[in-house]
Amino acid sequence: MIDLYTWGTPNGQKIPIMLEECGLPYTVHPVDIGKGGQDTPAFRAINPNGKIPAIVDRLPDGDVTVFESGAILIYLAERSGKLMPGAPAQRMACLSWLFWQIGGLGPMIGQWGFFNRQKDAPNLPALQRYFDESLRLLGVLDAHLGTTPYLAGDYSIADIACYTWAKAGLRIIGQQHPQVRAQFANLNRWIAEIDARPAVQAGMKVPA
Ligand SMILES: N[C@@H](CCC(=O)N[C@@H](CS)C(=O)NCC(=O)O)C(=O)O
Known part of the structure; x- marks a missing residue:
């Protein structure tokens, strides 16, 4: 059984989606990051960085603890033998897009969201910088998805990671720039296909 520590955010949603896709049994432990659940000693013992998601896989010969959503997705793909291509070119395409999301798409959109919430003390250069970079990265994704159905050929952990973000x-x-919604036709096609997957629909509801 796998203990999943998560919350309903783009990073947190990736892992229940993957667990549902793999059919691995898991127990959800909601970590309310709005109330400091990530800062408790019990959670810091699992992830010293104090961020969701994290898992503890209770294996017969000992627990395996994993934090960082990219590391968790790779662990679950290797454990289940699912959603990571085996051939070198496709495998590295999958890992390239996975790391691209962890290092770029997530942080840039996340920082745009942070600065967008600072209504009392707006930092306009930062807001513009993260807006421009978020749109640039969404455009990179859109252009790539014009050449391939999924990021690394077949649906994989790279798609799960990029989809939630x-x-x-x-x-x-x-919500603030409505024109953005229709700007990326390939991205919208890909999101609609992933939206339709039953495992994704189930994973997006976690924690209930
Ligand atoms: N690189 C990390 C990022 C994790 C992360 O930023 N999680 C956010 C929620 S989406 C969080 O726990 N925030 C709580 C906080 O910053 O205190 C990953 O991919 O797992």
């Missing part, structure tokens, strides 16, 4: 990014940025 692209969906959230279009939604939150689109």
Whole structure:
């Protein structure tokens, strides 16, 4: 059984989606990051960085603890033998897009969201910088998805990682800049296909 520590955010949603896709049993432990659940000693013992998501896999010969959503997705893909290509070119395409999301798409949209919430003390250069970079990255994704159905050929952990952020990014940025929602036809096609997957629908509801 896998203990999943998560909350309903783009990083947090990736892992229940993957667990549902793999059919691995898991127990959800909600970590309310709005109330400091990530800062408790019990959670810091699992992730010293104090961020969701994290998992503890209770294996017969000992626990395996994993934090950082990219590391967790790779762990679950290797454990299940699912959603990571085996051939070198496709495998490295999958890992390239996965790391691209962890290092770029997520942080840029996340920082745009942070600065967008600072209504009392707006930092306009920062807001513009993260807006421009978020749109540039969504455009990179859109252009790539014009050449391939999924990021690394077949649906993989790279799609799961990028999907939650692209969906959230279009939604939150689109609330202020509605033109952004229709700007990326390939991205919208890909999001709609992933939206339709039963495992994704189940994973997006975690924690209930
Ligand atoms: N690189 C990390 C980022 C994790 C992260 O930023 N999680 C956010 C929620 S989406 C969090 O726990 N925030 C709580 C905080 O910053 O105190 C990953 O991919 O797992």
